[in-house]
Amino acid sequence: MSVKRNYDIALAIALAISVLLFLVPQFFFLRESLFESLGMGMSGDTLTLVNYRMILTDTYYLEVFWRTFVISAAGAGAALLLGYPTAYWLTRMRSRFVSMLIILLLVSSFVSIVVKVLGLSMLLSSQGPLSAIINVLSLGQWQPQMLHNDFAVGVGLVQYTLPLVVMLLFGVIQTIPESFEEAAIVHGATDWRLFRRVILPLSLNGVLTAGLIAFNMNMGAFTSAVLLGGGNVLTVPVLIQQTIILDVDYPLAATLAVLLTSVVLLINLALVFLHRFSAIRQPRSGS
Amino acid sequence: MSSVTLERLAKKYGQVEVVKGVSTEIGEGELIVLLGPSGCGKTTILRMIAGFIEPSSGTVLIGGKAVNKVPPRARDIGMVFQDYALFPNMSVQDNVAFGLVERGVPRNVALGRTQEMLKLIQMEQFGERYPTALSGGQQQRVALARALAYEPRVLLMDEPLGALDQKLREDMQRDFSLIQRKVAITTVFVTHDQQEAMALADRIIVMNAGRIEQIGRPQELYDSPSTLFIADFIGRSNKLKGHVEHITGEAAQIRLEGGETIGAKVVGTAREGQNVVCVVRPERLSIGGVLEANKISARLAKRSFLGDAVDYIFERQSGEQIILRSSRSAMPESIGQDTLEIGFEPRDTLCFPGSASTVQG
Numbered sequence: 001m002s003v004k005r006n007y008d009i010a011l012a013i014a015l016a017i018s019v020l021l022f023l024v025p026q027f028f029f030l031r032e033s034l035f036e037s038l039g040m041g042m043s044g045d046t047l048t049l050v051n052y053r054m055i056l057t058d059t060y061y062l063e064v065f066w067r068t069f070v071i072s073a074a075g076a077g078a079a080l081l082l083g084y085p086t087a088y089w090l091t092r093m094r095s096r097f098v099s100m101l102i103i104l105l106l107v108s109s110f111v112s113i114v115v116k117v118l119g120l121s122m123l124l125s126s127q128g129p130l131s132a133i134i135n136v137l138s139l140g141q142w143q144p145q146m147l148h149n150d151f152a153v154g155v156g157l158v159q160y161t162l163p164l165v166v167m168l169l170f171g172v173i174q175t176i177p178e179s180f181e182e183a184a185i186v187h188g189a190t191d192w193r194l195f196r197r198v199i200l201p202l203s204l205n206g207v208l209t210a211g212l213i214a215f216n217m218n219m220g221a222f223t224s225a226v227l228l229g230g231g232n233v234l235t236v237p238v239l240i241q242q243t244i245i246l247d248v249d250y251p252l253a254a255t256l257a258v259l260l261t262s263v264v265l266l267i268n269l270a271l272v273f274l275h276r277f278s279a280i281r282q283p284r285s286g287s
Numbered sequence: 288m289s290s291v292t293l294e295r296l297a298k299k300y301g302q303v304e305v306v307k308g309v310s311t312e313i314g315e316g317e318l319i320v321l322l323g324p325s326g327c328g329k330t331t332i333l334r335m336i337a338g339f340i341e342p343s344s345g346t347v348l349i350g351g352k353a354v355n356k357v358p359p360r361a362r363d364i365g366m367v368f369q370d371y372a373l374f375p376n377m378s379v380q381d382n383v384a385f386g387l388v389e390r391g392v393p394r395n396v397a398l399g400r401t402q403e404m405l406k407l408i409q410m411e412q413f414g415e416r417y418p419t420a421l422s423g424g425q426q427q428r429v430a431l432a433r434a435l436a437y438e439p440r441v442l443l444m445d446e447p448l449g450a451l452d453q454k455l456r457e458d459m460q461r462d463f464s465l466i467q468r469k470v471a472i473t474t475v476f477v478t479h480d481q482q483e484a485m486a487l488a489d490r491i492i493v494m495n496a497g498r499i500e501q502i503g504r505p506q507e508l509y510d511s512p513s514t515l516f517i518a519d520f521i522g523r524s525n526k527l528k529g530h531v532e533h534i535t536g537e538a539a540q541i542r543l544e545g546g547e548t549i550g551a552k553v554v555g556t557a558r559e560g561q562n563v564v565c566v567v568r569p570e571r572l573s574i575g576g577v578l579e580a581n582k583i584s585a586r587l588a589k590r591s592f593l594g595d596a597v598d599y600i601f602e603r604q605s606g607e608q609i610i611l612r613s614s615r616s617a618m619p620e621s622i623g624q625d626t627l628e629i630g631f632e633p634r635d636t637l638c639f640p641g642s643a644s645t646v647q648g
Contacts, residue, residue, distance in 0.1 A: 183372035186337055186359045186443075187433065188389035197385075201376040 026261065032254035041248045051255035061239075061256075065263065068235040071150055072218035075157035079165045079214045080207060082158065087169035088199075092178070102170065109163035117156050117227045124152055124228075148230030156224030161214035168213065172206025173199070208275055212268055219264050236260045289350030289440040289473055290315050291336060296345035298331050305331050307497040308345065316471040318464070320484040323494030324520070329477045332494075333443055336475060338362050350440060360389075365434030365472075367447040371426045373418035379405070379429050380414035386437040404432040407466060424455050431463065435470060442467075442474040448483065460486050481521050485509070493517055509568075513554065515639040518566045525572070525609050527565040527583070531557050531638075541565055541638055545605045549581040550633030557640045564639050569598065569612035571635040579630030585609050586626045601629065 033051055036044040055061040090098055123130055124146040135143050146152060176199060184194040200207075222237040229238070236256060243253040291313040298306040306328040313319045321329040334340040336347055338359035346353050354362050365386070373382050381388075383404050387397040405411045408428040418426055427447060434442055448456045448463075464487050467474055478484055484491050485505040493500040493508065493516075501513045512518035519526070529543040531553075539553045541563060551565050573579065585601035588608075594615075601609040609629060 177370060177372065179368045179370050179372035180374060182337075182339055182359075183366065183368055183374070183433075184385070184389075186339075186362075186364055186366045187386035188360050188437070189385075190360065190389075193389060198374055198376070202374075 026258075029254040029257045029261075032251055033258050035251050037249045037251045039249075041250060043251050051251050052259075054252070055255060055259060064234050064236055064239050065259070067150070067233070068219060068237075068260075069263070071154050071157065071233075071235065072215050072221075075154050075161065075218045076211050076214040078154065078158045079161045080169075080211050083162055083165035083169055083210065084207070087166045087173055090166070090170050091173045091176075102167065105163045105166055109167075113160055113223045114227070116159055117224055120152070120156055120159060121147055121228055124155065147228065148232045150229075150233055152228040152230075153225050153233045153235070156228040157214075157218045157221055160221060160224060161217050164217075165210045165214050168210040169203070169206055172203045172209075176202050204275075208271065212271060216264055216268070219260065290348075291441055291473060291475065292346075292348040292351070293332070293336075294346040294348065296332065296335060296347065297343050298328070298335065298340060299343040305497055306335070306342075309494075309497075309499055310345075311492060311499065311502060313473060313475065315473055318467055318474045318476065318487060318489045320488035320491045321475060321477045321494060322481060322484040322488075322491050322520075323479065323500075325479055327494040328497040329479075329494045330445060333445055333475060333477045336441070337364055337366055337443055363440045364443060365437075365439035365441070366443040367427070367430045367434050367445065369446045369449055371418075371430040371447075373426055373430055373433070375418055377417075378414065379410070379416050379418065379421070382418065382429055383414075383432045383436050385433055386439075390437055392437070400436055404436045407435075407469070408432045408462075423451050424459060427451065427459060428462070431466065435466075435472065438470075440473065442472045444474065444476040446478055447476075448478070449480075456483070457486075463487070485521070491521075493520065495520075512566075512637065515564055515566065515641060518637060518639065523569050523610060523612075524566045525569060527567070527607060528605075529563060529565060531559050531561050531563055534559055538633070539563075539638060543583065545583060545603050545607070547581075547583050549583065549636060551581075551636040551638035552634060553638050553640075555640055557638070561640055564641065566637045566639065567631050567635055569610040572609070572611040572629050572631050573613075574599075574611065574627055574629055580633055581631050581636060582628050583609075584626050584628055601627070 032043065034047045034049070036046070036048050036050050038044055090101060122128055125131065126143065126145060126147065128146075131144060131146060180198055180202070181194060184198050185191075189197065220237055221235075222241065225233055225235040225238045226241075229235070237260070240253050240256045240260070243249050243256060293309050293311050296306060296309045297304065309328075309332060321332060323329045331340060335342050336349075338354070338357065342355065346355055348354065349362060349364075374385070377385070380398075380401055384397045384401045387400055392400070401414070402411065405414055408431060410425065410428060410432075413421065413425065413429075418429065421429065430447070448459050451459060460483060476484075476487060488505055490502060490504055491508055492502050495516050501508060501517050503511075508517055508521045512521060518524050527541075527543050527545075527549075529541040529549075531539050532542045532548060533540040534553065534557060537552050539551050539557065540548055541551050542548050543565070549565065551563075553563075557563055583603070585603045587599060588602045589600040591598045591600070597613050597615060599611040599613065601611065603609060611629060
């Protein structure tokens with residue numbers, strides 16, 4: 001029992017530190033966002049919603065939020081589409097290299113995002129190999145601009161989240177016994193029907209979790225947006241940084257931060273709620 | 288309903304030959320049990336019939352047609368898995384209807400058929416439940432209903448009762464053989480449990496190290512095993528080592544290592560002086576009789592009460608163990624610890640060339 005209690009205390013300390021590091025700044029943001037900016041980094045001393053009114057009525061800010069959301073969602077979707085088959089084949093590979101591949105995946109997620117993004121910008125640049133290949137394939141008709149736009153940022157986000165998505169999905173798909181697949185196939189299911197009726201429903205929780213985590217990472221991603229967007233792609237994190245560094249408007253930056261956190265939180269809660277709701281209507285026991 | 292024919296079926300993994308050229312024919316509506324110790328190739332054969340494993344050579348025929356190139360979904364097979372493999376995201380009803388739905392059977396027809404199947408397994412009221420809310424035996428029955436719902440040509444069962452406890456297992460064996468008779472479906476049942484094989488099978492195929500050791504009705508295998516492996520694997524046997532002293536046709540005089548000379552029936556060929564193993568079933572032994580021709584002496588070591596029978600375990604001076612099974616009423620409660628004379632008949636004594644050390648499993 002005493003071992004268990006010590007373990008609890010260790011957890012409590014970790015929790016307390018997390019709360020301190022996350023919630024306390026949020027509280028300061030929230031407080032800062034309720035004062036008017038007087039310019040030069042100074043804030044007023046009366047509570048006001050003027051920052052919120054400004055952001056929520058200005059299409060410029062709304063567009064930034066919308067763009068961030070679209071790129072993040074598309075990036076998460078693409079990571080799931082790429083990650084799911086990869087994770088599936090990894091779980092079904094009967095090879096001793098699987099654990100090595102998983103370790104490689106883990107290591108690749110340790111590589112600094114800056115390094116990864118620089119690699120990508122070389123690959124995607126108009127002098128890069130990808131561009132050259134497309135140019136040749138289109139008989140010199142098409143020289144695509146793949147860097148410094150939404151697409152480039154999206155690619156960066158996918159590269160950023162993919163290892164984690166694959167690892168999360170691997171863990172989930174691994175729990176589906178192969179005998180389920182054999183049972184479906186021997187009783188007449190095609191591969192697509194097997195996926196649709198058995199594998200996907202049984203891994204849906206994992207898909208949702210991996211998708212949400214990728215989406216959340218994307219919503220806060222800064223490096224990809226700056227380096228691959230090349231100043232053309234304004235997302236909320238980039239905007240916050242600009243508001244602080246260039247405009248020295250702390251209340252507005254704080255308001256943007258509060259809104260970003262709220263939007264992400266709301267989307268997460270809504271998806272989890274939707275999932276629960278559909279699970280109640282069509283009970284899914286065991287998972 | 289179709290016959291299943293295996294023609295020189297073999298499977299190699301690299302250098303390891305798991306199934307070594309197996310040929311046999313399983314008749315329409317027949318219940319065949321593939322029996323053998325683990326690693327004998329029985330599950331590999333089943334999975335080759337299902338189409339999950341491609342044979343290295345040889346042919347699987349269902350209903351007289353080669354199906355080697357036919358994918359599992361098109362072989363029209365029902366299968367019950369060791370872990371049941373019921374889909375946890377579907378109700379019992381949807382599980383049973385799975386094969387029907389995948390074959391494009393109209394909804395109302397599928398539903399009616401599903402109800403019929405639930406009735407067959409006596410689980411009509413469980414249709415809405417989910418597999419995780421069922422006991423092991425119930426899950427097993429649902430898995431059977433799912434495999435039979437679309438009236439496949441062949442039913443394959445891969446150690447389906449392995450996870451159940453002894454009593455439930457015997458109940459399920461009885462239920463299953465009744466259902467199998469009722470739907471009269473060609474069935475291949477894999478097990479390593481010889482008691483289960485005896486209880487279920489029309490015919491048993493005993494496998495050993497990738498080969499068929501013997502095929503026969505349960506009683507045939509028990510009474511006339513063709514090899515020492517079968518004699519040892521099917522039922523319990525007492526083994527006595529010795530060598531041939533004299534032989535005329537099938538009848539031989541064997542000099543046991545313990546010193547006694549007994550009469551025995553030779554299976555296969557043996558010559559004088561050859562080492563042999565004599566096998567006698569425990570229920571063929573008796574104590575204190577005067578009529579039996581064969582007599583050996585042994586010391587009583589233990590008596591174990593089995594309810595309807597009693598096992599007396601004897602030890603011979605050579606260290607060999609002898610088990611004598613007697614019906615409860617036939618034996619006195621106490622027969623002392625002394626060395627006793629055990630008697631049995633030469634016709635119940637089968638003698639196999641070779642030494643006991645070659646027997647495994």
